[in-house]
Structures are given as C-alpha cells and as structure tokens.
Amino acid sequence: MTMAKAKDMTGSSTVAKINLGQLARDNGTFLALIALIVINMVITPNFLQVQTLYVNLTQVATIAIVAIGMTLVIASGGIDLSVGAVMALSGALAPFVFLSEFGMASPGLALVLSIAVALLAGLLCGMFNGWLINQFAIQPIVATLVLFISARGLAQVLTNGNLQVFDNPAFEFIGSGRVLGIPFQALMAVVFALILSWVVRRTAYGRYLLAVGGNAKAARLSGISVNRVRLATYAICGVLAGFAGMVVSAINSASDANQTGQLMELDAIAAAVVGGANLMGGKAPIIGALIGAAIIQLVKYTLLANGVHDAVALIAKAVIIILAVYFQFNRAE
C-alpha cells in the first residue's frame, strides 16, 4: 500500500520534470534570447543603452524580414538561396528609377514608382523560382541557385558594378527613419511578421502551405494545387527580399550591387531554423524567425562589442545552428 503510494509519487514527479523539460524545449529559442540578453548585461559594456538597442534593431531588421519569407519557403519543403542576390537587384533598381531623368523631374511619383519597381522585381524573381521548381521538377536548392548567380549579375550590369550614391531623404527614411522612436525597418519587420503569422494561421493559403510542406502527395489528393502554393510562397519570399534590399540601400544612401545581401541567404536560413522551422517542411513559426534573427544578431553584436574577431563570430554562428538543429531533433522525438 505505502509502496504503491511511493511509486505513484515518484511517478508524478517524473511527469512534472518531463513537463518542465518540455517547456524549456518548446520555448528554447525564447529562453536562449533571454539568456543572451542577461549575459550581455553582465559582460558587455554599455549594453543597457538606448543607442545599443537602436543599432541592433536597425541591423536585425533586414535579417528578420528575409527570414520571415525564408520560413514560409522552408515550410513548403523548399529553400531559397536567391534572397541575397534579389536584395542586391531590388536595392539597385530603386535608386536607378529615382536617379533617372524622369525621377529628377517628378520626385514624388518617382519615389512611389521606385519602390513599386523594386518590390515588383522581387515578386518576379520569386515567381521565377517557383515556376522553375514546378515546371521542371528541379530541387529548390538547384533552382534558386540560378537567381543566386544571375540576379546579382543583373544588378551589377545595371550599375556597371559601381557604387550608386544618392541623396534622397524620402527614400532614406526606409533605412534610417523612426516611427515613435522605433527604427522604421524594425517596425516593418514586426508588421510583416504579424500579418504573415495571421495568414499562416487563418487563411486557406496558410493551411495549404502547411499541408504541402507536411505531405505534398496527400495535399494534392485533397485537391490542393501544389504548384500554385509553391509559386505564391516563393513570390512572397521574393517581395520580402526586395524590401530588405531597399532597406540596405536606404541605410547606406547608396546601392552596392557587389555587397548588398552577401551571405544573407545563410543568415536567413539560420534564423528560420533557430526559430523552429523544420527543413523537412510543414511548420511555419514566423514569430520564431523574428526571435531567431534577434539571436543571430545579438551573438554577432556580443562578440563584436567584446572585441572578438569577425571570423570567430562566424564560428559562433555555426555553433548556434548546430545547437538549433540538435534541439529540433530532440523535439521531433
């Protein structure tokens, strides 16, 4: 009788332990972010300064915006290597429009048009990726390699490979403006994340996306057009990359086809994976991508602010990705 009772009690305490572990695992990313912030408060000089927050928010926004799109693509069971190159193209196209003769003549219209053209370029690039994957049944990693190479090339041709410096305060607002004291692009990252996480949860497209990524065969047999879902997903990812490209140009007051978005595809994939995206598809943790981007940014910043070499920062990033994947496998069990 007492033995049974004792056994029962140990049993229930194990249950409690598992739940605690589960909690840590489910919210691991968030806890890691908190831990990073606490560590920084202790070791990094001047960490709790408003200036530090601004620097980080400004830098994290582009990664976050691209990572949101990447999360959708990964949810569909794919991957998009072209985002960095698309950023370079869109980032070069916008100034190209408002620096033209027409742009000089009617600056107001040109501003709107330049943004529209940059976003449209992102959209078309994304649709091209989706079309390539659908039409020829190519693996996404190969299909998006096409634009990974050629979109940047196109941007370089457009700008003759030169830095295009401009002075356009209205456009620069995208990269250095503030709304209620918050950097505009950080605000946009949050807006995009909120909209798309609503889309994933509540719309037909969101449901289709998770179904296609979770089991494409079953999705097709349930009447879902797998091709259309893919096309839309890569298109959204392209538009977001296009926006991020403009942000980079606006921050620098110059477009740089050679440097804009370099290695962004890797940062974005890393942020998505750290945020809980599963490379097998079927999961779209958009808010997770925001947190993942913040973690990557913060690690970079921590090392930099403490005088650690850039190359070491890259290694640290690799460790984070390995940890994220490790925890993901544990979660899967």
Added chain:
Amino acid sequence: MVETPVLKMTAIRKSFGDVPALTDAALTIRPGEVHALIGQNGAGKSTMIKILNGAYRKDAGEIELDGKPVRFSSPHEAQLGGISTIFQEVNLVHYRSVTENIVLGQEPKKFGMIDWPKAHRRAEEVLQRFGLNLDVRQPLHHCNIAVQQLIAIARAVSFDARLVIMDEPTSSLDSQEKQVLFRVIRDLSAQGVAVLYVSHHLEELFEVCDRVTVMRNGSMIATHEMSDVTKLGLVSEMIGRDANQIAESGATGFGKTHAGSKTVVLELQSLSNGTNVKDASLIVHLGEIVGLAGLLGAGRTETVSMIFGADQPAGGNMAFKERRSFFREPADAINAGIGYCTEDRKAEGIIPGLSIRENLTLAMIPRMAKRGVIPRVAEREMVADFIDKLSVKCAGMDQPIRELSGGNQQKVLLARWMATQPDLLILDEPTRGIDVGAKREIQTLIEGLSAAGLSVLMISSEFEELVEGANRVVVLQEGKTIATLTGDDLNEDNLLAAVAGEAAGAAV
C-alpha cells in the same frame, strides 16, 4: 537422415510500436532449393526479409544458418554471412562500370590500390557462370534492366552466398527476360545455392519454385511442395478462406440495407495505363456499393487513382454523371463530387504534423473559406460535429493526427470526404490495419452513407467485407476486368475462383 536446412527461422516476432508485424513467423529452406514466399499485402513478407538480412532486429525467435544460430545487425553482415538480397528496384550504381558494381565492397587490392585487371577478370568469371559475356568495363546503365538484374544476382553470388533472397525479381522484366532469370535461378540451385523467391505472380512459382510458404497476418500458415498445391489452394490460404467453407454472415459491420438504383453514376470502359492496367471496366449505380477485388498487383489502386485524376490513363473512356472525360487533377474530381480515401494513410492520407481539425477540413477549405479566410467558428463546429458523429477517440480537435490510432485516423480521413458531400466515394482498403472494433464501426458507417444515397467504390482484399458489403463485385486480374459477381453469384466460393483466375463458371 534429415538434411540440415540452410536456413531455419522459428517463432519470429516483431512489432512496430504497438502494431505487430510478425506474430509467429517461421521458414525453413533446404540447401539448393528454390523456395517461394507468398502472402497478401501486410502479411509480413518484407518484414521477414528485412529481419533475415539484418535490416530489422527481431523481437523474439531463432534464426539458424546451416544449423548454427546467427544474428545479423546489418545487410552487410548478412551478406558476409552468406545471405544476399536482391531488391525490387535494382540497387546498383548506375554510372559505374559493370566490374565496379560486382566487386564493390570487396575489391581486390594490390599495394593498397584496386587491382583493376584482377577485378575485371573476376567480374568476367562471375558473369560467365550465368552465361553472360559482356564488356565489364562499360557503365552499368548501358545494360538493359534484365542484364542489370542478372548483374545484381551475380554480385550477390560472388559473395559466396548460401541463400539469395529475390524480392519481386520479375516486376520489371518481359517474358523473354524472365526465362533468362529462371534459367539462372535453376543454375544457382544446381550449384547448391538456395533461393528465397518472393512474388505475387503465382504462375511463376509453379514454373521455377520447389516449395512454397504462405504467410498471413504475420504468421506462417503452411509450407507445401509446389507439386502438391493448386493456385486456388494457395489463394485461399493467402486470403484465409477455406474454399469449401462459407463464413457465417455478420462477421462484418455490413448488413446490405442499401439497395442501389438504376441511375449510372460512374462508367468506366477499357481503362488502361500502358503498364499494369490493361482493360478495366466497371459501372457504379447511385447508392450502390461496388467492390473491386483482385490479387496484389491486379491494378486495383492504379485503376481508382485514374478515376480520381491522380494519374492519367493511356486509353479507355470514363463517364461520371454528365461528364464524359477523365479528370486532369484530383481537384477537378473533388469539384465534380468524388472523394478518395487512399490505401496508404501515412504516405497519401494524413498530414502528420497538422491537427485533427486541419486534416479533417482540408478538402473543404476551398468551399469554406470566405475571401481566402477560414471561418474559425464554422470550422470548429463542423469538426466537433464529425468527431461526435463518428466517435473519433482523441484528446481534442487540436491534437496532432499522427498521435491517433489507425482506426481513428481513418475516421478523420473518411470525415474529410464526407464533409465535401460527394456523389461517389472511392475507398481503397478502408479497414486495413485497423483494430476489429473500429473496423466494424467504419463498415457500419460506409453502409449508412450508402443507404443515404452515396455511391461507393470499395477496393478490399477481405472477402467477407466484399461479400457482405457490396451489391456487386468487379474482379480484376492482371489489369483486366474478368468477372462481375452479383446477387446469388456473389459468394466467397465464386469470388475465390474469380480472383484466382479460374472463373469459368462465374464470369458474367
């Protein structure tokens, strides 16, 4: 004197999670004999092979090779121990030379480098044992499939195999190539190498095998000398029906309360797909349950997936209601009023990571969504309604579907199609892998739907399900409709005879 068998497996047990795959499997193979292993889908043949070659670990039981107990933990170990497996899909390295494929993993070495002249010689020797003279330096993919298969066998034998396992070796061979393979098998046997031959083409067994073991539901049913059995006898053992004994009625949840009318809902004429479906024809009337029977490989699943637009036919005609053409995509078929519950729930049915709710309403989303947004309340009400109506056992509608039992998953998938209110519901083995209780519930449910005017086309390998459930049963053999049984003709004897292809009396 009793000869020591080359292989003796006794009381083998294996479960995957809670699902038992083998309960009491046994197999004894004599040296140099060609031994057939047959059984329906899910009987445990492939699990048996995988345990034998070390790909799976057995839960219990004994395996003896040449009288000595063995335990292989990988296919490679099994190969070194004398058991080689040749899988359905030839798994060789296509872009490498014939020699490399044969010596792979046991290359002759000289000073740490591969001794190519010796390797080529060895490859040639091995192939000559099978009367094959070809350039061993050419890349493998230059050879046709039959030759590739022979190379796979040659490779297996070059490991000094005592036993070669062949899993559906003739599936990609034409009749002439088959004869070459059979000759090789006889040669092997003459050289003292035993062959375990797994196939669902019963005629082949009579041509090449010495003995046969029949499996059903994870157990060994019987082992016979090939000369002692008939095709009909084998089929009845595979299916678990004695040809002379009719099962008592009431073994299923079906009761034939539905009648069916004269209005034709679906008509299929001479459907073919260019491969295994050659001449499939059938008619489904309004409110009728039509069974589709046949052995494994008869082309049943291929036929219904063409009806549903999931695969495109090579020939034939179809009429569904007023429409007189095939569907290009499943989405078109769904819009026209067809639902399709696939046989393989895991690969083609459920979206494992999504909840019961999301899985249940998947086919309904296009009709339910308003301007692309899913109405939350309406969705939850609909799901709650179905969970209640079908008594799905779950922790709640937001529980991931992968956590449910097979029977409850199947109920959710049935609900997915019921929600779309189709005119025709296609069910492929609707009660396979489901426990007895849920099975009855699902059968009763199907009966009820049909009584309410739904037409059902049901593939089943269970005779009692067909005889008690269906108004008519269409029998496919080798991709051809060979009989339609109805009324008094629809009994287990006739069905058994028709499925085995001895349907002289029963054909209509």
